[in-house]
Amino acid sequence: MARFKAVVITKGEAGTSAALTSFDEADLMEGDVTVRVSHSTLNYKDGLALTGKAPVVRRFPMIPGIDLAGVVETSSHADFKPGDAVILNGWGTGETHLGAYAEKSRVKGDWLVPQPVGLSAAEAMAIGTAGYTAMLCVMALERHGITPDRGPMLVTGAAGGVGSVATALLAKLGYHVVASTGRPQEADYLKGLGAAEIIDRNELSAPGKPLGKERWAGAVDSVGSHTLANALAMTRYGGAVAACGLAQGMDLPASVAPFILRGVSLLGVDSVMAPKALRLEAWSRLARDLDRARLQAITSTIPLEGAIDAGKAIIEGRIRGRVVVTIG
Ligand code: NDP
Numbered sequence: 001m002a003r004f005k006a007v008v009i010t011k012g013e014a015g016t017s018a019a020l021t022s023f024d025e026a027d028l029m030e031g032d033v034t035v036r037v038s039h040s041t042l043n044y045k046d047g048l049a050l051t052g053k054a055p056v057v058r059r060f061p062m063i064p065g066i067d068l069a070g071v072v073e074t075s076s077h078a079d080f081k082p083g084d085a086v087i088l089n090g091w092g093t094g095e096t097h098l099g100a101y102a103e104k105s106r107v108k109g110d111w112l113v114p115q116p117v118g119l120s121a122a123e124a125m126a127i128g129t130a131g132y133t134a135m136l137c138v139m140a141l142e143r144h145g146i147t148p149d150r151g152p153m154l155v156t157g158a159a160g161g162v163g164s165v166a167t168a169l170l171a172k173l174g175y176h177v178v179a180s181t182g183r184p185q186e187a188d189y190l191k192g193l194g195a196a197e198i199i200d201r202n203e204l205s206a207p208g209k210p211l212g213k214e215r216w217a218g219a220v221d222s223v224g225s226h227t228l229a230n231a232l233a234m235t236r237y238g239g240a241v242a243a244c245g246l247a248q249g250m251d252l253p254a255s256v257a258p259f260i261l262r263g264v265s266l267l268g269v270d271s272v273m274a275p276k277a278l279r280l281e282a283w284s285r286l287a288r289d290l291d292r293a294r295l296q297a298i299t300s301t302i303p304l305e306g307a308i309d310a311g312k313a314i315i316e317g318r319i320r321g322r323v324v325v326t327i328g
Pocket of ligand 1: 269270314321
């Protein structure tokens with residue numbers, strides 16, 4: 001397979017554009033493992049790359065796709081041999097390193113983790129970076145001692161990818177989940193994932209007071225901006241908010257009041273450069289703690305041919321839950 005199918009982003013005078021085309025294996029970047037990609041997925045960041053809405057792509061041409069699942073074809077890395085089933089999340093693939101929307105990918109073996117026991121390649125990509133980040137948020141809150149008996153847990157951007165997985169995970173772990181969404185028509189979907197209460201995201205997205213009524217013990221926030229500020233202002237004494245996203249904005253128009261008057265903590269969560277031990281723990285927890293029927297309920301599947309349109313849809317807030325992209 002000297003040439004293979006790939007989505008390629010190029011940059012011209014009018015900006016960036018994405019097209020499904022063929023790519024020469026000789027043009028793959030350096031790496032000690034070549035993977036035959038079977039599945040990828042669609043994350044918000046893939047939407048930013050495909051549409052050019054934010055400069056996440058740092059070299060051109062670029063194959064987008066920050067997540068892959070596949071089978072090792074060749075390897076000079078000690079931990080991997082041909083035939084091994086592997087997954088990859090982040091590490092700059094689809095941004096600085098040629099990514100997953102292609103039948104082949106050459107990457108550093110240090111970036112790979114074995115396909116988690118108990119999850120198929122398609123299920124691992126249904127979880128993808130969004131779901132693995134949701135798990136990192138849950139683990140950060142747990143490390144902070146936020147257990148279900150401490151009170152309700154807010155999830156913002158609940159009908160999105162991170163939010164859907166966070167809702168399903170937290171509900172399975174016994175938390176009373178308050179799901180914040182701008183899509184009231186998704187109330188039944190969110191209740192099906194285990195949300196106990198649904199609130200309108202307008203309650204959180206406008207400028208608010210430094211401190212509000214104490215409503216939850218913690219939060220998983222994928223939205224940022226005023227929403228994160230209000231989530232903090234309404235967190236109970238000693239609680240914590242795990243912040244991982246910026247769907248509303250990158251700003252944080254908050255005050256220090258929740259930190260210095262209520263001992264609230266803000267926990268930053270990054271998936272891209274997270275160390276391997278944390279990744280392995282997150283994936284084994286996902287294999288154990290995520291209800292498969294709920295995972296199926298949040299997942300839709302598209303072929304590689306549909307990825308460019310889906311990228312526009314996720315940026316416009318039209319994607320519910322998670323999207324698997326089938327490739328090989
Ligand atoms: P999605 O687009 O699937 O979900 C985002 C959700 O946020 C939407 O579904 C919507 O939820 C809500 N939302 C969108 N726009 C606004 C707005 N203007 N105001 C308030 N809420 C809004 O994206 P993902 O779940 O894949 O990613 C969510 C965020 O997390 C992104 O910013 C992404 O970059 C970030 N992220 C960060 C990672 C990290 O390592 N830190 C890893 C993965 C993602 P609803 O319709 O329910 O209101």
